[in-house]
Amino acid sequence: MGEKVEHLRTRRAQSLAMGGDEGLRKHRESGRLPVRERIDLLLEPESWFELGALALPEHRTDRDIPGDAVVTGYGLLDGRRIAVIGIDASVVAGTTAPVSMRKQGRLIEQAQRFGVPLVLLCDADGGRMPDVSGWRFSGLPLDFTRFLKSPPGLPPVPRAAAVLGPSYGDSALHASTAHFVVMVRTGSVALSGPSVVESAIGERLTDAELGGPQPAAETGNVHMVVDTEREALDAVAAFLSYLPSSAERPAPVGPPREPGRPPEQLAELVPLGARAGYDMRQVLDAIADDASILPWGDGWGPSLLTALARIRGRPVGLVANQPVVRAGALDPAALAKERAFVDLCDTFGVPLVFLHDVPGLMIGTQAERGGILRCYEQVVSRIAEARVPKVGVVLRKAYGGGHFAMGGRPTRPDFLYAWPSAELGFMAPDTGVRTVHRRLLERALAEQGSGARDQLVEELTREWRSEAEPWEAAAHLSLDDIIEPAATRDVVATSIEIAWGERPRSGRWE
The missing domain is CATH 1.20.5 (Single alpha-helices involved in coiled-coils or other helix-helix interfaces)
Incomplete structure (x- = not known):
C-alpha cells in the first residue's frame, strides 16, 4: 500500500504542475496569473476541494496536459460553498477536448443539483485539434439541458464569470451563460478567435478589436471591466454576496448602513427643468446603503442604470434612467439590458426599485431597425410577470412607453410614488x-x-x-402617494417590507 500511495502522490504532484516551468513562464509574461493562483485569490485559505485532478486527454501525445487543461472543484467564499471551473491556459492554451468538457459538465451538473453558486474563470483559445476535429466534434459530451442552465425541476444557481484572458470557444459559452461577467482590460471574449475569423471570412482583427472591453461592454457580453485579476475576482465575490446560493433560498442580508449621501440633498440634486441634466448616480447614493452599489452593465445601453445594492442591509435591484445620456431615453440596448436585469432579480428574489426620469422610448430609423418594439414588449411583459416586490418613484418626468418600461402602473408595481416635481403623460x-x-x-x-x-x-x-403634474394622478390613485424627495429611501424600504409580507423571500423559478 505504501508504494501505491507514493504513486498516487507522484501523480498528484504532476497534476499540480500545470504547464510546467516553461508554460508558466510564458503565461506570466503575458501578464496573467496561473489558474491555481486565481483560485487561491478567490477562495478562503485551505478550503479548496478539487475533483478531477488526475484527468488526462483522450488523445495522448508526448506532451503532458495535467487535468486536461481545466481545474474544477469546490471552496468557501465568504463562508459559503461555491463551485469553481478554472481554465488552465498555461498548457495547450487552455483548449477544450472531450475529457475537459466532460469534467466541466460534471461540475456544472453537480453545482446545480447541490444548489451552490458557480464561478467560471475563463481563459481559453477554443477547441483543441485534433481532439475535436471531424466526427469527434459531434460526439462532444455536451448536454445543453444542463450545461447552459439548470435542468427542469431544479432552481437556478447564480453563475459568475471572470474573463481573464482571450476567451473563445467554451470559455465564451461559459460567459454567455453567466448572470454576471467581469473582464480585465487585457481580456477578450468572442465565439471564435482572430485567427479563425481571418481564415474563415478574411477579416483581420486583434483580440481587443474583436471582443475586447469596449465591444464586449457595449453589446452586453460583459457587465463590468476592471484593471487587474484581483479586482475581477473581488467583483465576482461582491456580486455573489447579493444573491442566494439558489433561487429557492432568500437573498442574504448584510448589516444596515447609512446612505452614501444624505437624503436631504435629493431635492437639490435633481433640477426642476425637464431638460436639465444631472447624474443619476448621485441620487442612487442617497437612496442605497453606503458603498453597497455594484453597477451591472454600465457600458451597455448607458441611458439606463442598473445596479445591485442594499437598502437597510437588504439586497435590491436599482433601475434608473440616466439623464446625462440621451436625456435618459430608452433605446433597444437599454431595454434589453433592463429585461436581463429584471430577470436576474426576479429569479433570485431581489426586490426591484425603479427611479423614473424618462422622456420616452427612442424613436426613429435606428431605433426601429434595432427592434425597439420587440424590446419594449419583452421588457414590459417581464416586469409585469416579476413576483418580487416592485416599487417605483417618478422623480421628474415619465412620458409615454418609457414610463411603462420603467415599471409604470400597467406592469403591476406593488407601489408607485412621485415627487412633487413629477410630470406624467x-x-x-x-x-x-x-x-x-x-x-x-x-x-x-x-x-x-x-x-x-x-x-x-x-x-x-x-x-x-x-x-x-402629479396631483390628479394621486387623486385618481394612479399614484399611491406623492412624497418628499428626502423621504424616498425610507418610503422605498418600508414599501418593500410590506410587499414581501409573510411569504418566502425567495426568487421565481419554474
Whole structure:
C-alpha cells in the first residue's frame, strides 16, 4: 500500500504542475496569473476541494496536459460553498477536448443539483485539434439541458464569470451563460478567435478589436471591466454576496448602513427643468446603503442604470434612467439590458426599485431597425410577470412607453410614488403640443403671424404641463402617494417590507 500511495502522490504532484516551468513562464509574461493562483485569490485559505485532478486527454501525445487543461472543484467564499471551473491556459492554451468538457459538465451538473453558486474563470483559445476535429466534434459530451442552465425541476444557481484572458470557444459559452461577467482590460471574449475569423471570412482583427472591453461592454457580453485579476475576482465575490446560493433560498442580508449621501440633498440634486441634466448616480447614493452599489452593465445601453445594492442591509435591484445620456431615453440596448436585469432579480428574489426620469422610448430609423418594439414588449411583459416586490418613484418626468418600461402602473408595481416635481403623460409638453395641435398652430401662423403662433404654443404648453403634474394622478390613485424627495429611501424600504409580507423571500423559478 505504501508504494501505491507514493504513486498516487507522484501523480498528484504532476497534476499540480500545470504547464510546467516553461508554460508558466510564458503565461506570466503575458501578464496573467496561473489558474491555481486565481483560485487561491478567490477562495478562503485551505478550503479548496478539487475533483478531477488526475484527468488526462483522450488523445495522448508526448506532451503532458495535467487535468486536461481545466481545474474544477469546490471552496468557501465568504463562508459559503461555491463551485469553481478554472481554465488552465498555461498548457495547450487552455483548449477544450472531450475529457475537459466532460469534467466541466460534471461540475456544472453537480453545482446545480447541490444548489451552490458557480464561478467560471475563463481563459481559453477554443477547441483543441485534433481532439475535436471531424466526427469527434459531434460526439462532444455536451448536454445543453444542463450545461447552459439548470435542468427542469431544479432552481437556478447564480453563475459568475471572470474573463481573464482571450476567451473563445467554451470559455465564451461559459460567459454567455453567466448572470454576471467581469473582464480585465487585457481580456477578450468572442465565439471564435482572430485567427479563425481571418481564415474563415478574411477579416483581420486583434483580440481587443474583436471582443475586447469596449465591444464586449457595449453589446452586453460583459457587465463590468476592471484593471487587474484581483479586482475581477473581488467583483465576482461582491456580486455573489447579493444573491442566494439558489433561487429557492432568500437573498442574504448584510448589516444596515447609512446612505452614501444624505437624503436631504435629493431635492437639490435633481433640477426642476425637464431638460436639465444631472447624474443619476448621485441620487442612487442617497437612496442605497453606503458603498453597497455594484453597477451591472454600465457600458451597455448607458441611458439606463442598473445596479445591485442594499437598502437597510437588504439586497435590491436599482433601475434608473440616466439623464446625462440621451436625456435618459430608452433605446433597444437599454431595454434589453433592463429585461436581463429584471430577470436576474426576479429569479433570485431581489426586490426591484425603479427611479423614473424618462422622456420616452427612442424613436426613429435606428431605433426601429434595432427592434425597439420587440424590446419594449419583452421588457414590459417581464416586469409585469416579476413576483418580487416592485416599487417605483417618478422623480421628474415619465412620458409615454418609457414610463411603462420603467415599471409604470400597467406592469403591476406593488407601489408607485412621485415627487412633487413629477410630470406624467403620453408625451412631453413641447412635443405633445406641436403634435396634437399642429393644424391649429399652422392656422395661427398663417392668419396672425409667428408672434401669435408662439404665444399660442406657450399657452397650450402651460395647460399641457398643468395636466402632467402629479396631483390628479394621486387623486385618481394612479399614484399611491406623492412624497418628499428626502423621504424616498425610507418610503422605498418600508414599501418593500410590506410587499414581501409573510411569504418566502425567495426568487421565481419554474
